[in-house]
Amino acid sequence: MTHEAPERDDLDRTGDVDPLVDACVADALSPYLGALSPEEIEDYRRLLEVFITTHPASMPLYDRLRARPPVLSESGEVAREGSGAKGAMATPAAPERGDGTFGGRR
Template identity: 45%
Template sequence: MSSPRPEPDDADPILEARVAHAVTPYADLLPAHDLEALRALTERFLATHPVAAPLVERLRPRTPPASSGEVERRDPAALAEAARRLAAKAGAAAGRRRGGRQ
């Protein structure tokens, strides 16, 4: 579980650090207004892109668990349903393969 994302108005030090890291090489190459536009574009990209945003989320500190022990990851009924669907899908695929060879 990751920490909740800060509100858009709040400062986000993780996101700010990644943006600064990405934009710094261009600081001496771009005029100030272009550098600010690049900073805004990079921030929006890292905050919203479906691949980049989860990577930024992984940089956030995780809250340690309150106690140790086993944690049930899935409901047994959900696991049984998933197994049933998988078996049905495998059976249908096997039937198509047998039907295509005759």
């Protein structure tokens, strides 16, 4: 059984660092920074970058992550469809007191 992976022409990214790949590689290699030489770290970094962007198991996940909208850098309220009032967040009902339980379990 063979898998025909699409050819990628952008494998040689000298100087062009993808922040998503860089974060994955940094997370994977962080335990080994003190144990491996800088040359070995760079070799593993290149290997993992090629693996993440070309392997049939990881490439679809990588493409899906790249297609996501960027994460908001500020916290705050987010409007959701079907929430009723515009901009208003639903207030949870106060838990019933006196019966020793919370969350409606009896």
